[in-house]
Amino acid sequence: MAADVVARLRAAGCVFAEDEARLLLAAADSPAALDALVGRRVAGEPLEHVLGWAEFCGLRIAVGAGVFVPRRRTELLAERAIALTRPGAVVVDLCCGTGAVAAAVHAAVPDAEVHAADLDPAAVALARRNLPRGHVHRGDLDAPLPAALHGRVDVLVANAPYVPTDAIALMPPEARLHEARAALDGGPDGTAVQQRVAAAAPRWLAPGGHLLIETSDRQAPLTAAAMERHGLVARTVVDDERGATVVIGSVAAVDEPEFLRRTRDSYDAIAAEYVGYVGDELPRRPAERALLRWFADVVGSGPVVDVGCGTGRITAHLHGLGVDVSGIDLSPGMVEQARRAYPDLRFSVGSMTALPLPDACVDGLVAHYSTIHVPDDELPGALAEFARVLSPGGHALLTFQVGDEPLHLTDALGHPVDLLFHRRRPERMAALLEAAGLPVHAQTVRQAEDGERTPQAYLLARRA
Structure with a gap:
């Protein structure tokens, strides 16, 4: 058979x-x-319509006749949205179709408040099946959203139609004949609906909020320009393997230091390549493994936060040592890579200058080469944040490069970047920690090894 x-x-x-x-x-x-x-x-009916479901971000999404089938490339949109979604955040999925993106976000961040909206009644019915704990609204773009969400949305995503009208006739029959034209037709240049979304976004987004729109690499400049016209700071993320392009427009934080923007954008650019670059580094660093083992023994089971966790490798190593640990990083791209590599661990986007954590909530904090991008005038504030979130008697382990002259990189892993590496003397860092209420209890310096430019310092401090 x-x-x-x-x-x-x-x-x-x-x-x-x-x-x-x-x-x-x-x-x-x-x-x-x-x-x-x-x-x-x-x-010629799409396989997903025949089966009644499509796989998306590890979920089985209900689909139906005439409704747009979620594509694999759209997983990039969902992953970027998840990376930007903290517990308790408000997320809105416009042009939601089956609600696949909203469902993926809710599955990854169950505490988020998730809303979805679509004009098509068949799509809305499916979205309600796929998002049983969310809020699904029927109407054109943002029109059906509750007014109470004005200025409260942290993450707004839209997989709005972006096929130019004249190109629809060239699409595969599966899409052209079996999916609603309204889910495909993006107007003459493919950005008509995207421009409406960009125009509507500012009244919904919270301070520091983000708009994410899936598009094509050819249309990305037009999508970014639409966001910029409405006051958002746009950047484009591309995944060549999946043929996916997402433009992210962020509400500019008026008081955000410039170094945060430079650091975030640089690590976002190199996130995918960085995984391979540092992947096998820890097994080749016995001193670091020994210090992390010592730190794990000192803090016990935790909880511990890995500040500037990057791709999550130190977070995962501590977890393997029996520590209840989570990671925070400034770069959504790095958080995305960490979540992909270690799906059972907790990672979120945040800045060490304003950690998204309550006072005295952790017994340990690791800053593994993450303070190196913080300028001298901002460093005391970051260390004060470390002291704030540590419980009395809690420990902080800081790792950094030893020296006096900073290093400025404008290219890394094949991408243009703007990264400033601040080298510091252990005695100076110890004095700053002491001033922040974190006296140093132990200090180790090792000489540079293969591939390193400077000695490396390790400081263990304890909150008074």
């Missing part, structure tokens, strides 16, 4: 006939049902 199904699918031009046959066989409860399912697929 399986061979016959594969043969029918292959004859109809299905490239992945074997994979599709397995899914159809699993979905059918009788030979007659199987024949009907295969017949629909052979006739």
Whole structure:
């Protein structure tokens, strides 16, 4: 029977006939049902419509006839939204279709308040199935959203239609004939709906909020320009493997130091490559492993926060030592990589100058080469934040490069960056920690090893 199904699918031009046959066989409860399912697929109906579901970000999303099927490339939009969503955040998914992006965010951050909206009643019905604990509204773009959300939305996502009108006729029949035209047609240049979303976003976004729109690499400059016209600071994220492009527009924080923007943008640019760059570094650093083991023994089970966690490798190492640990990083791109590599651990976006944590909530704090990008005049404030979130008697482990002259990088891992590395003397850092209420209890300096430019310092401080 399986061979016959594969043969029918292959004859109809299905490239992945074997994979599709397995899914159809699993979905059918009788030979007659199987024949009907295969017949629909052979006739050109999308496989997802035939099955009634699509896989998206590890979830099984209910789909239906005439409704846009979530694509794999849209997982980049969901991943970036998740990276920017903290517990308790307000998230809105416009042009939500099946609600796949909203469902992925809610699955990753269950404490978020998630809203979704779409004009199509069939899409709204599916979104309500896929987002049972969310709030799904029916109406055009932002029109049906509750007025109480004005100025409260932390993350607004939109997979708005972006196919130019004249290009719809060139689309594969599966999309052109079986998905609603309104979910495809983006107007003459493909950005008509995106521009409406960009115009509406400022009245909904909270201070520091973000608008994320999926688009194409060709249209990204137009999408970014639309965001900039409405006062958002835009940047573009591309995933070549998935053929995905997302433009992120952020509400500029009036009082945000410039070094934070430079550091965030630089690490966002190199996040994907950075995973491989540092991937096997810790196994080659016995001194660091020993110090982390010592730190784990000192703090016990935690909780501990890894500030400037990057791709999450130190967070994961401490977790492996039995520590209850979470990670915070300034770069959404780095947080995305950390969540992808260690899905069972907790990571969130935040700045060490204003940690998104209550007072005295952790027994330990790690800043592994993360204070190196903080200028001298901002460093006391960051160390004061460390002291604020540490419980009395809690410990902080800081690692940094030893020296006097800063290093400025304008290119890293094949990307233009603007990163300033501040080298510091251990005695000076110890004095700053003491002033912040974190006297140093132990200090270690090792000489530079292969690939390093400077000695490395490790300071263990304890909150008084």
